[in-house]
Amino acid sequence: MAATVRPRKTSSDTSRGAAGAVTESRIARGRATLAPVERRELGKTGMSVSVLGFGGSEIGYERVSARAVARLLQGALDAGLNVIDTAECYDNSESLIGRALAGRRDEVFLFTKCGHAAGWGRADWRAKPLLASIERSLQRLRTDRVDLIQLHSCELATLRRGEAIEALEQARARGLARFIGYSGDGEAARYALETGRFDTLQTSVSIADQEAIELTLPLARARQVGVIAKRPLANAAWRHARKPGDSYIQDYWTRLRALDYEFLRGEMDAAVSVALRFTLSLSEVATAIVGTTRPERWQANAALLAAGPLPPAEAARIRARWKDVASPRWVGQV
Ligand SMILES: NC(=O)c1ccc[n+]([C@@H]2O[C@H](COP(=O)([O-])OP(=O)(O)OC[C@H]3O[C@@H](n4cnc5c(N)ncnc54)[C@H](OP(=O)(O)O)[C@@H]3O)[C@@H](O)[C@H]2O)c1
Numbered sequence: 001m002a003a004t005v006r007p008r009k010t011s012s013d014t015s016r017g018a019a020g021a022v023t024e025s026r027i028a029r030g031r032a033t034l035a036p037v038e039r040r041e042l043g044k045t046g047m048s049v050s051v052l053g054f055g056g057s058e059i060g061y062e063r064v065s066a067r068a069v070a071r072l073l074q075g076a077l078d079a080g081l082n083v084i085d086t087a088e089c090y091d092n093s094e095s096l097i098g099r100a101l102a103g104r105r106d107e108v109f110l111f112t113k114c115g116h117a118a119g120w121g122r123a124d125w126r127a128k129p130l131l132a133s134i135e136r137s138l139q140r141l142r143t144d145r146v147d148l149i150q151l152h153s154c155e156l157a158t159l160r161r162g163e164a165i166e167a168l169e170q171a172r173a174r175g176l177a178r179f180i181g182y183s184g185d186g187e188a189a190r191y192a193l194e195t196g197r198f199d200t201l202q203t204s205v206s207i208a209d210q211e212a213i214e215l216t217l218p219l220a221r222a223r224q225v226g227v228i229a230k231r232p233l234a235n236a237a238w239r240h241a242r243k244p245g246d247s248y249i250q251d252y253w254t255r256l257r258a259l260d261y262e263f264l265r266g267e268m269d270a271a272v273s274v275a276l277r278f279t280l281s282l283s284e285v286a287t288a289i290v291g292t293t294r295p296e297r298w299q300a301n302a303a304l305l306a307a308g309p310l311p312p313a314e315a316a317r318i319r320a321r322w323k324d325v326a327s328p329r330w331v332g333q334v
Pocket of ligand 1: 294
């Protein structure tokens with residue numbers, strides 16, 4: 001598994017009860033009214049999730065203000081968002097989300113991760129610290145349980161030892177989390193599926209990261225494990241004219257240069273629309289948790305999905321181009 005170190009520079013919506021009960025979400029964007037955002041079943045969990053989710057790493061790492069996060073999430077909830085993913089190590093992301101969701105906790109499925117309570121790169125996979133980290137996440141998120149707790153990209157050897165998985169099972173048994181998942185890629189993700197012990201898999205899949213399409217997604221489907229697509233836009237790495245200094249997105253930038261998809265040469269919105277709809281053309285993917293720092297971005301991306309499913313011929317072209325160009329070293333990026 002390639003190691004990518006993430007930490008960087010330091011409506012008119014109506015009835016709502018449980019998150020899954022939101023049916024008629026429409027947003028007014030200028031004069032346009034958007035169609036409701038599609039929902040898909042997340043494996044066997046019973047969670048019916050918006051295909052466009054929210055990834056919480058950017059708001060933490062980029063130090064977005066509490067006010068902007070509240071605007072961002074409140075607006076997205078009004079527009080049909082019902083799944084938020086974060087982690088204990090995304091700086092203050094959990095606290096920002098907890099604060100922004102005040103009074104609206106039951107409108108959303110809340111996912112977090114554990115394993116790096118002392119920060120990325122200082123992992124601890126022993127049961128006691130994992131459980132303590134989960135308790136801390138609940139406090140920060142201002143909730144008494146999360147809908148999903150995930151092991152945050154531990155190595156295959158850690159999974160094999162079993163203690164970390166047992167810790168998550170204990171958390172579920174104690175009611176701290178409703179479901180448990182593995183978040184990661186490559187052989188570790190494959191092994192996680194083979195154990196039969198996880199309800200979900202969060203894994204990288206996008207126009208620039210297609211290893212999972214053959215390595216793990218078919219098995220996830222066979223085992224009815226819900227799939228959450230992380231980094232689903234490949235960090236929109238193509239928007240940078242030169243190779244970015246941020247090592248987190250350099251690989252995707254380089255890959256996309258080589259892939260040279262024609263649709264990336266056009267307007268940004270049209271390119272994002274194709275990229276996002278490619279990830280969602282994979283029927284195993286229940287939700288794509290796009291990260292953003294910007295209020296209104298979620299609604300704008302939801303509007304790009306209104307174009308409908310990506311035509312199968314276009315998805316096939318993207319897949320064929322990958323098969324032609326991808327190097328065997330282009331493995332799933334953490
Ligand atoms: N190991 C793990 O478990 C792991 C690892 C990585 C990520 N994740 C999860 O996956 C989530 C998503 O990953 P990510 O945020 O790294 O990648 P991503 O969702 O592929 O890309 C996010 C980037 O795309 C940009 N973007 C979004 N919409 C855009 C648009 N319409 N036009 C132009 N740019 C746009 C955002 O910029 P703006 O701020 O300008 O919108 C942001 O910089 C994370 O937040 C996290 O929850 C998990």
